[in-house]
Amino acid sequence: MNRRTGERGPRRLPLLVATAMGLVAILATFLVTREVSGGSGPDCGVRLEVNSSTEKGDLLAELAKKYNTSGRELTDGKCARVTVSETSSGVAMDALAQGWDEKRDGAPEPQAWTPTSSLWLTLLTEKGTASDRTVLTGDEPVSLATSPLTIAMPRPMAEAVGWPEKKIGWRDILSLTEKGWGSLGHPEWGRFSLGKDNPHTSTSGLAATVAAFYAATGRSSDLTLDQVKDPKSRAFVSGVEAGVLHYGSDATAYMANLAEADAKGQALSYASAVTVQEQLIHLYNQGSPTGDVKLLGKGKKPKVPLVAVHPDDGTLMLDHPFVVLPSAGGEQRAAAADFSAFLLEAAQQRRFQQLGFRDHEGNAGRELAASVSLPDEGKRKLSLIDPPSPQVLGAILDSWDELRKKARVLLVMDVSGSMNQSAGGGQSRMEAAKKAAVAALDLYHPDDEVGLWAFSTETADHREPYREILPPRPIKAGKSQLTTSINGLSAEGGTALYATVRAAQQAALSGLDTDRINAVVVLTDGKNEYPADNDLDALLRDIDATQLERSVRVFTVAFSDQADFDTLSEISAATKATSYDARDPAVIDKVMVSVISNF
Incomplete structure (x- = not known):
């Protein structure tokens, strides 16, 4: 790996935004390997690797560079050099619970970790106890900054x-989900739609799920297992989940789609509300919808800003804890203590505030107060709830698995002749794709409905370039048949990508179930090779998601270095979905996990 001064470490970015001719394309990628180094200072003997949650990775990289060139010394006269990598909190928690593997997890093993919330420390401790592993040192975590969970809404809707x-x-979110915008005199806005992440991977998704259970009981602390299991609580949470557009692993996907809709003058056509930490609303309103701090002051600000709604029936303060891990030696522990102390100094705390965080004591900066229209300049007392006990938090996640909105998914697999080429590891692309698709079936809920199509071009046996193998049916009844059908696919012909995407979306629309997350997932290793349908602009017009109640998102997966990733990204962006990068076949299993997290 090439190490370059002042750059960010190996990074698992679920989403990037590429802007081309006004189009915001959402690209899901993995393993961007850039590492922070310490400038031209001394060759320090103590090296400290810090893994950060994604929303503050850029900032910590910046502050690590400042620390590395500050001339600070540890008590024994040595100095420390800090490097920063970033991984979404839920993914990092799972990696630490299993035992960090640099190759598998795409980043160096950290000696210190700073997720978005201490909720992840609770879950990690529980996983460590279950596996009889020491996963944390027991030291008291240090809060670096804070940001409350909020409900972000376009200002006119709020x-x-x-x-x-x-x-x-x-309770207002539940009422709007049930009654729609017509109940407030705005039938033109249609159904109320909520952007909310998967709580197993995303802090905002986890915190929103916890807050909904608290709101269902009217409590602000001491939530019990019986209350989580109570039918009335479950009905409340299920009602909130019913309004979800689709799930995901990073809230910036929703923000990027909102920005695209805003740029087209359709700011009220995408999501009515998104559950995010307050800081991301500031970045969105300042022209950085994907959270890239380098775009602050440079990106185009939205025509319709978002405002931060702080739920009066309870929200969580996300505390951005900094913890030392058991992998740290004595000198690294000293370096971690010094680096965290540096981050709590006034100058660094002010920098957190400038980027939309509150400081570690909960104080908002003037930038945040002005940007997200905080009442009383951010001094109004929030209705905060206490984090639940480990047992209750686990029960909440288990309950969400049962209560979440179910999906209706059409899996569309490329079976063109190029899928017979090698994917490495002694298997063809077809074999690797089939193996990943079958493994992904275990990630669906038993009540999710999944169907299967295959596509190439016309062959001797098939007049159409695409064909239905199985219609959507519940996984609990159809998993065995899906497995057999996927394993039975064989490859021949070319790649009729455009015709297949159009037909698959139309088929999904014809069977649209508004009580479910409706989606198409296209896995392909190539680009369009079908002269009979070769007009990309026409396809993008045909699948453009302008009417959300009659729209089906098309998630695309690029599965080889020959795949037309740019075009796949445009296709997904037109339907307000995400394109995933598996051009390295070795990551296809990870990619499929991310794809299924949307459902």
């Missing part, structure tokens, strides 16, 4: 609900 005068909470 005002229609009564913001800022009226107190708004999760």
Whole structure:
């Protein structure tokens, strides 16, 4: 790996935004390997690897560079050099629970970790106990900054609900989900739609799920297992989940789609609300919808800004803890203590505030207060809830698995002749794709409905370039048949990508179930090779998601270095979905996990 001064470490970015001719294309990628180094200072003997949650990775990289060139010394006269990598909190928690593997996890093993919330420390401790492994040192974590979970809403929609005068909470979200915008005099806005992440991977998704359970009981602390299991609580949470557009692993996907809709003058056509930490609303309003701090002041600000709704029936303060891990030696522990102390100094805390965080004591900076229209300049007391006990937090996640909105997915697999080429490891692309697709079936809920198509071009046996293998049916009844059908696929012909995407979306629309997350997943190793349908602009017009109630998202997976990733990204962006990069076949299993996290 090439190490370059002042750059960010190996990074698992679920989403990047590429802007081309006004189009914001959402690209899901893995393993961007850049590492922070310490500038031209001394060759320090103590090296410290810190793994950060994604929303503050850029900032910590910046501050690590400042620390490395500050001339600070440890108590024994040595100095430390800090490097930063970033991984989403839920993914990092799983990696630490299993035992960090640099090759598997795409980043160096850290000696210190700073997720978005201490909720992940709770879950990691529970996993460590279950596997009889020491996963944390037991040292008290240090909060580097704070940011409350909020419900981000386009300003006109928030005002229609009564913001800022009226107190708004999760019960209002439930009511809007059930009654729609027509109940507030805006039938033109259609159904209320909520952007919410998967709580197993995303902090905002986890915190929102916890907050919804608290709101269901009317409590702010001491939530019990019986209350989580209570039918009334479950009905409340299930009602909130019913409004979800689709799930995901990073809230910046929703923000990027909102930015694209805003740029087209359709800011109110995508999501009515998104559950995110407050800091991301600031970045969005300052022209950085994907959270890239380098775009602050340079990106185009939205025509319709978002406002931060702090639920009056309870929200969590995300505390960005900094913890030393058992992998740290004595000198690294000293370096971690010194680096965390450096981050709590006034200058660094002010830098956190400038980027939309509150400081470690919960104080908002003037930039945040102005950007997200905080009442009373951010000094109004929030309705905070206490984090649940480890047992209750585990029960909440288990309950979500049962209560979440179910999906209806059409899996469309490329079976063109190029899929017979090698994917490395002694298997063809077809074999690797089939293996990943079959393994992914275990990630669906038993009540999710999944169907299967295959496509190439016309062959001697098939007049159409695409064909239905199995219609969507519940996994609990159809998994065995899906497995057999996927394993039975064989490759021949060319790649009729455009015709297949159009037909698959139309088929999904014809069977649209508005009580489910409806989606198409296209896995391909190539580019369009079908002269009968070779007009990309026409395809993009045909699949453009302008009417959300009659739209089906098309998630695409590029599965070889020959895949037309740019075009796949445009296709997914047109449907307000995500394109995933598996051009390295070795990551296809990880990619499929991320794809299924949307459902």
